[in-house]
Amino acid sequence: MSAELRQSPLDAVHRALGAKMVPFAGWTMPVEYGGLVAEHLAVRTAVGLFDVSHMxxxxxxxxxxxxxxxxxxxxxxxxxxxxxxxxxxxxxxxxxxxxxxxxxxxxxxxxxxxxxxxxxxxxxxxxxxxxxxxxxxxxxVSHEYAQLAVQGPRAVALVQSLTVEDITGLGYYRFRRDVVIAGITALVARTGYTGEDGVEIYCAPADAERLWKALIEAGTAPCGLGARNTLRLEARMALYGHEIDDTTTPLEADLGWICKLSKGDFLGRDALLRQQAAGLTRKLVGFEVEDRVPVRDGYPLVADGQEVGRVTSGSPSPFLRKNIGLAYLPIDKTAVGTQVFAIVRGREVPCRIVPTPFYKRPG
Incomplete structure (x- = not known):
């Protein structure tokens, strides 16, 4: 028997808004409201609101x-x-x-x-x-928190309009506790998973609905996890279970910058030092599809008639209007400009390795 899915404290709010609800990571969560593309573009051009209380x-x-x-x-x-x-x-x-x-x-x-x-x-x-x-x-302490993400070029200004605290002056990857937003006390961090500016707000579950409604009334658009996924893909942010898992290392995932090997001993350090000394055999890269056909998660990639990897994440990019993806490939296939082919319904679809992130916000 499968475990019962957990519900966000905002479950009833999402259903009232007509959200399409899906199972995700043991929870029932909104994947979209009016449409993924519109929600994605709202975040890239203005401001969107996500319920990420499952975190x-x-x-x-x-x-x-x-x-x-x-x-x-x-x-x-x-x-x-x-x-x-x-x-x-x-x-x-x-x-x-x-x-x-x-x-x-x-x-x-x-x-x-x-x-x-x-x-x-x-x-x-x-x-x-x-x-x-x-x-x-x-x-x-997950049961003590709901989490809302307000993301987009207008996100900080919108949240600032609901508080007397200085949110605009909060630095990137900084946070402040006991911030009162629309009468609700919360922890506010200038972080996000979309490639845009914004904040993530941690509040008591009992306060989540009131905070959500205040943010919606202030002018933010409700966005589902579908848009969150395409936004993070454009920004080349890793998703656990796709780009990273217990068999992939930060060095392979191009996340070596988060590994401070000189700080002293830590779990996994010896393995990273050995991998660094031996040299990588594979690396995570981004590709664009040279075709109008989307390439999806799990599709094989081939070169010279041999399978060389599988797509970890692939999707049409709503903002760039291209089909993009990420994959682990052998080192000799990772140079920018290298061509590989995705197998889509038995057909070879040409793809080319490109620099990442696919999207970087202006400024």
């Missing part, structure tokens, strides 16, 4: 909190100051991703992790499994 939150506290976070993450948490966010990874002993996460430093002895929805329980168990010898308390 997980884990709190790490205690005297050894910093030392522990340094041990279990590949980035250098010692560089953080209070109120700063860091993109990082939890890696296994082979250097593969247990998860990719956001680390928020509340204080030197307190860190708030935002983790992927499907990995929340696994991550909490994994963290506790590596806590021996550290004076830390690890708590899954």
């Amino acid at each position: 997980g939150e884990i709190l790490i506290q205690g005297r050894d909190a910093l030392r522990f976070v340094q041990h279990v993450t590949c980035n250098d948490a010692a560089r953080l100051v209070d109120g700063q966010v860091q993109y990082s990874g939890l890696l296994n002993e082979r250097g593969g991703f247990v998860d990719d996460i956001l680390v928020h430093r509340l204080a030197e002895d307190s860190y708030f992790l935002c983790v992927n929805a499907a990995n929340t329980a696994k991550d909490a168990k994994w963290l506790r499994g590596h806590a021996a010898g550290f004076e830390v308390d690890i708590r899954d």
Whole structure:
């Protein structure tokens, strides 16, 4: 028997708006409202609102909190100051991703992790499994939070209109606690998963509906997870289970910049050093389809008559009006301009390796 799907605190709101609801990472979530393309373009040109309450939150506290976070993450948490966010990874002993996460430093002895929805329980168990010898308390606090993402070139100004706090002056990858927005107290972080400016807002589940309605009334468009996926693909942001998993390393995923090998020992470091010394055999690259045919997740890619990889994410790009995708390919097939072919319904469709991100916001 399959586990019962969880519901966002905004489930009834989404249904009232006519959202198409689908199973996602153990939850029932809105994939779109009026249409994916319109929602995608609203974020690229103005402002969109996403319910991302399915994301997980884990709190790490205690005297050894910093030392522990340094041990279990590949980035250098010692560089953080209070109120700063860091993109990082939890890696296994082979250097593969247990998860990719956001680390928020509340204080030197307190860190708030935002983790992927499907990995929340696994991550909490994994963290506790590596806590021996550290004076830390690890708590899954996901039930204490709803999360709304306001994204787009007008996002910050819109949120600013609902608070007296200085959101406009909040730096990129910085956050502020106890911000009152439309009468609701929340944590506000200048982060996102769309390639646009914006904020992610963490509030109590009981306050989510009131906050959502205030943001909609202020002029933001409701957007589903379908648009969130095409937006992150244009921006070449990895999706767990597609571009990254427990068999892929940050070096292969072109995320070596989040691995601070010089910071000292951390889980997965030895494997990364070995891989770095030996040289990569494959790498994640972006491609454009030289055809009007979309290339989807899982499609084979061939060169010289041999399969050389599979598409990790592929979709039409609503903003660029091209068909794009990501895939792991052998190193000798990763140079920009290299041609490979996607197998689509038995036909070879030409694709060309291109620089990424496919889209980068102006300014």
